Each structure stands twice: as structure tokens, then as C-alpha cells.
Amino acid sequence: MFAGLKHCQNSFRVGLNATRQFSMLNKPLITTSLSSSPISRMPVQTPQPSTLSLLSNLIQRRFKSRGNTYQPSTLKRKRTFGFLARLRSRGGRKILQRRKAKGRWFLTH
Numbered sequence: 001m002f003a004g005l006k007h008c009q010n011s012f013r014v015g016l017n018a019t020r021q022f023s024m025l026n027k028p029l030i031t032t033s034l035s036s037s038p039i040s041r042m043p044v045q046t047p048q049p050s051t052l053s054l055l056s057n058l059i060q061r062r063f064k065s066r067g068n069t070y071q072p073s074t075l076k077r078k079r080t081f082g083f084l085a086r087l088r089s090r091g092g093r094k095i096l097q098r099r100k101a102k103g104r105w106f107l108t109h
Contacts (some may be wrong), residue, residue, distance in 0.1 A: 015026070077109055078109055080109050081108060081109045082098075082108055083107065083108040083109075085108075086108050096108070
């Protein structure tokens, strides 16, 4: 039972300093060595946030602001889709002809 523990102590313990092993698959294991008693040499696992929760926090922050894609501006709308803008281009004149032929009350903005 303690054979694996001995291996853990030798590979993770460095003097009185705590060493950390990070992996995307496992939670981080932090071990410390404060005295020579067998109980204190057992690895102490501190609660760490899971990788999945950290990734979900990053994803949530990335798309923080939503729903602000349309910011209306009358001047820009008239310049882009207005009657004079339609008259300037060949495609715009075709749009005006189609809308007039269809009987639209409003040809443009």
C-alpha cells in the first residue's frame, strides 16, 4: 500500500520547498515536507479548481458582450441604402426599377 507513496515522496519532494506537478488530465498535486514523521510525509492534496472550470471561465469571458451588433445611425443608413446612393450605381438603379415594377410605396430609405 505504501510502496507507491514512497515513490511519490522521492519524485515530488525537494527539501522543505513545495513542488507542483501540473497536467491537463489530473488536478495539481501539491506535496510538502515539514518534518520527518511518516504522517507529515504523506502528500497533502489541496483543493484546486478543475481544468474544465478554468476553461469554461475563459470561454465565458471571451464572449462577454452580446447583442450590441446593430447600432443605428440615420446618416449612415441613408448614405448606404438611400435613394441617391441607389441612383449612383448600376445595381442600385436595378433595385429601384424592380421595386417600382413591384409597386412598392417606398423605394428606398
